[in-house]
Amino acid sequence: MGTVALAVTDGMLHFELSLAHEVFGSPPDGTPVTWYDLAVCGPGPVRVGRFRLEPDRGLDGLARADTVIVPGWADIDVDPPAELVEAVRAAHAAGARVASLCTGAFVLAAAGLLDGQRATTHWAHTDVLAARHPRVSVDPDVLYVDNGRVLTSAGKAAAMDLCLHLVRLDHGSAVANAVARRLVVPPHRDGGQAQFVVTPVPAPDRHPLADLFPWVLERLDRPLTVEDLARRAGMSSRHLTRHFHAVTGTTPLQWLLTQRIRHAQELLESSDDGIDTVAAATGMGTAATLRRHFHRAVGVPPDAYRRTFRLKSRTDRTG
Structure with missing residues (x-):
């Protein structure tokens, strides 16, 4: 299927480079x-992580x-090297399909290839x-975005998803x-990178909501309202909303939903509780409500999330 060229300069991440080399090599x-004719292209000997690499060809x-x-x-x-940006731009102009892995999207963006396009990178x-x-x-x-001749992936393992997607296309x-x-990887993964994003509670600095957060987290099984939170915080609903925006960047109800989803993730990873119990x-009330909100926020249904993360959680605890 023609030549696949890996663009390398000093400062590239060796994991994504090695991964692509393994898939297309x-x-x-x-x-x-x-199969593909694989070439590693760079300006000369480069440092990739802790390794010194001798490219096959110039940029x-x-x-x-x-x-x-x-x-x-x-x-x-740091801005990516101008010679790399120009070489990537020239390759696209010559008709090449260009794909970035993880933060390689910054190179494509600097080359102008993502202007007006949908793209992703590590969350x-x-x-x-x-x-x-x-x-x-x-x-x-999302794990990756395919715009036809320009593709971008999220971080680390999502680079594998994009590489396999390219093989699937070809x-x-x-x-x-x-x-x-x-x-020994799944040929396709459900959902997007939202399921891998950690959404912690804001640090317990002495802001007006510092005492409210732990109070709410101990009562996630209850049908809390904005008025309940405002009453506990000793302020009006309007003032509560203003403080929430300042501290969390979102509304009280959205923050509360995020904490409910986070708690559901913990229970799915660490317990055998059924979806109704979770x-x-x-505080979701019914399994249908949980499934709807969980799928919308995380990108996969609760059952699929449990299958993906339960084994890892148990391994982390016993390893």
Whole structure:
């Protein structure tokens, strides 16, 4: 399926680079397809993490590739090298399909390839990407975005999701599934990166809501209202809403729903409670209500979330 070029310079993240090299470097055994011609393109010897890497070709090799992969960029506070940005821009202009892994999206954005497009990156950096490149429509909740000739992925493992997606586009699901089996990873994951985002309670600084937060968290099984919270805080509902925006950036009801979802995640990971029991313990009332809000917030149903995270939770506790 033509040439896949990995764009490398000093400061690339070695995990995403190695992952892409593993996917596109060799076909799965017994698969009767013509595999990719893989090339590593860089300006010369580069440092990738703690490793020194000798590229196969110069950055001008990107313009001769059919697909260009830009791995994660380590320091997003520093502008990516101009020569890398220009080489990626030239490759796209020459007709290449360009995909970024994790924070590699900052390189594509700097090249102007994401202007007017929907894109994503690691959830911890989506706000920075959106602020620095306001013409990009940043989606923090997805594992990857396919705009045709420009694709972006979220962080770390989501890079694998995007690479397998590219193989699926080029060779079909059977071959992508064979690659996934060889790498011992799921060929497709449900939901988006919202299920991996930690949403902690704000730090217990001495702000006007410092005493209210723990009080609410001890009563998540109850049908609390804004008036209940305002009464406990000793202020009007209007003042409560103003303080919530200042401290949490959201409304009291949205914050309360987020804490209910967070508690539901904890119960799904750590207990064998049925969905009805989890719904009652989190103040959702019914399993149907829990499923609706959970799926909307996390991106997957409660049952699917439990299957994904329960084994990891138990391993963490016993390991």
